[in-house]
Amino acid sequence: MPQNISVPDIGDFDSVEIIEVLVKVGDQIKKDDPVVTLESDKSSVEVPSPFTGKIIELNIKIGDKVSKGSLLATLESNSSEVKEEKNIKKKNSPEVKQEKNNPSTVEKKREVSTDVKKILTKNFSEPLSDDGDKDPLETVEWIDSLNAVIENDGPSRASYLLNKVVSRAYTAGLVLPDTRTTPYINTIPTELEVRSPGDQNIEKKIRAYVRWNSAAMVVRANKISSELGGHIGTFASAATLYDVGMNHFWRAKNKTFGGDLIYFQGHSAPGMYARAFLEGRLTEKQLNRFRQEVDAGGLSSYPHPWLMPKFWQFPTVSMGLGPIMAIYQARFLKYLINRGLLKDEGRKIWVFLGDGETDEPESLGAISLAAREKLDNLIFVVNCNLQRLDGPVRGNGKIIQELEGSFRGAGWNVLKVIWGSYWDPLLKADKTGLLMKRMNEVLDGEYQAMKAKGGAYVREKFFGKYPELKKLVSSMTDSDIWKLNRGGHDPHKVYAAYHVAMEHQGSPTVIIAKTVKGYGMGKSGESINTTHQQKKLDEQDLLYYRDRFNVPLTDEQVKNIEYYKPSENSEEIKYLKERRKQLGGFIPERSSLATPIKAPPKDIFESFMKSTGDKEMSTTMALVRMLTNLLRDKNVAPRLVPIIPDEARTFGMEGFFRKIGIYAHEGQKYEPEDSEQLSSYKETKSGQVLEEGITEAGAMSSWIAAATAYTNHDIEMIPVYIFYSMFGFQRIGDFAWAAGDAQARGFLIGATAGRTTLAGEGLQHQDGHSHILASMIPNCVSYDPTFSYEMAIIFREGLRRMHEKNENIFYYITAMNENYSHPEKPEGADEGILKGMYLFKENRNKGKIKIQLMGSGTILREAIAAAKILSEEYGVDSDIWSVTSFNELRKDGMEIERRNLLNPSSKKEKSYIEKCLEKRDGPIIAVSDYVRSFSDQIRPYIDKPFYSFGTDGFGRSDTRKNLRKFFEVDKEHIVAYTLSVLAKEQLLGSDSAEKAFKKYNIDKKKAFPTKL
Ligand SMILES: Cc1ncc(C[n+]2csc(CCOP(=O)(O)OP(=O)(O)O)c2C)c(N)n1
């Protein structure tokens, strides 16, 4: 039966142009296949067919203007599908229904609450003492009732009743205790601890060797030179946390499994090298080259994939970046699974961070997202040694409690690992709860001091506060008291927590482990404020450390700071290797088995090579159109990851919402307000767009996850993150640096770019320097194109270099929101566009004087207009160069100059700029919408007079015309300054320039824009 395909609701737009007709009569099309592309002055969007069938009539052509309801085509469809379509429109999507009733979701909920219930079984049979209890007998009755319910009806009933009681208390207006935190004890009760199956004796020895070798490595490096630095205290505190993971939990990537991903705390790197040494992956020679990386074979100071590309996966040492990048990594892993691009193998992301590191806003900034997205593939381990670099993290408080509150509040599964097994009997014997009370009241500053000062001090300061507690430890010696260990140093406690974390479903887990900074370092560094800086140990310190961990080295060997590695046949080495074999291989290890993506055919970009005639558009629109085209390429389409903060509409990308959907792990549980519209807000589990919300740090972390998917997930993805250019490098520059280190491949698009091009938004929006920031990252390739064909050629080459040829580079491209018409690509411009400049036009209007006019971004258009005036009114002819990248030109210039200097006796090589300009006459005038230092970069490689003009100074809101006048980059200033340059170069008298200054009302008294 024939069906009409009409223009659906397109929001506020009316009379919109058809720029592409994607079907012809006779085509068999499927529901949702695009029929035409519409373009308003801001965005382009495809109209999908609501039916499957055969096109029998086309009612429009390219260039027609249409509005809501306009008939586009008629198609012969089969009636059952029509009915189905109507049904879907009436109700919520089937996906939503499925989510609601999904048994696995219900199951997950049940398991979460089981955890809580288990914890409730921890009970006290006696009342708590000394807390103002007016009627202790009544309290006993209540607690006994609870105990009875737990015993007779089980924890589930007990927890039900408690919930009811609590609800009643709220309705009665009672002030309930703050439940953000739980008592200062381990979350997992001893009875519920799953015991490690490992051989504790052997593991203890292995741990001792790893500890020793990591410290020896740092001390040795510092014997070579104190410049080299290094850290001992951090890994000393975290050794058990890593060891248990390495021996029992972390599964490596291999042919049959994708591998867990471990974000190691940056400055605990020595510990990873020390273990790799025992595993036979690193040699003694390499350990001796710790932090001596200039010649090949050294070990990098911290985890740097750029420097050790087969070893490290994640750059983490700039604090705060690791945790947030890992959260988005975990989310991206789910994204790949939900989009059907990756198998769900239960892989986990483990993240190690310091307690001091949680001060960084980035560390905790995305924890609510992790809970919202139900990232049960994510496990944080916060090593709470209570210290950061200078001193205690929370001397006046308790960092563990503070973190518990934050994570619990955000919805995480929190596991506190505070006390080691030596405390178990004491806690068991603590019938009054007084020990727990004391644990709660002692501050971190005191806990730190206790670990620095020995058993007698702990007896007096900790237990001595209450006579009952003093009595509790009366039969223990000071040395017994000293042995009372912290949870993070107890392999059993750590194992039990890791086990629960691995099993947990429905939310992310954080393990908050209490440790001692500089554990085992004794007076040289245990729990003292200066531990962090300790990188030298004298002979006595080393002997103490050896004895403390029973490392089988003679005094002589200790004095020589020898490493310890038992023979290959020893039980320790066999055990260690066997454990890793069982877990699939070694960790960390970086590799990539991703297959390249075939670059799309040229015809996808062909339409951009032609002139747009009178039609005006921005380069942002051209890019969005390009992406829309790419979504029709079967190789590229599924791999594109459009990442947008909350600005899709600003960039005209709302057409993507409906076309490829917004990723939402739970689908869409509501009918969107704009559901009837063509660009409605469609969230779906298989959605492709990552609509991140207002978090540049988060969006950049997503981008990094996608841009490194080729190594972390063995699948090449093409992330395109589009942002306000000002809120790019300037805001998240450190992430961009980390992306370079991680060898990210993908596109960063600085949209609404240019200090005078984004007109009305003002000082904090107008970017005039992002290119300078981008230029500092060695593997970032950046462009500031003006015309859509430039954008197309650059983007196409980016796809080819990064995703087909697998070069470890990433692209930064600025896109503008100024609408103008685009000319046809000049013949042969392709190579120059990519190298950074090409001859756009020669003005040969019989002028006697010649200049070289260079422009980039939208200001190239001012230069083109200025050239016309100069030629027509002043007889000055020009060669107009479109400079697509001052940054790329500089890179080429630097390299060639260096080669020439290194080879003074050889024939001089020419840089690309020199080759372009060698036969061209006249001084050079370079203009851009960026600060002068952007174009100044090429000055050293040019042997002609060079003058640059740019937008130095704070932006402000006004019209483009006024802004360009203010920053002196409009065509009038270009003309006047050019005439002045010619006067200075004695190619013209000064009167022309003076006249021009007058003619254009240029105020010579106006201050330099940086001072305004
Ligand atoms: C962004 C950033 N700022 C500062 C530093 C310097 N720094 C290195 S370690 C450290 C202290 C870390 O304390 P914590 O996170 O508690 O780790 P710990 O060594 O105690 O495990 C500091 C300030 C850094 N690496 N990154």
Ligand SMILES: [Mg+2]
């Ligand atoms: Mg710390």
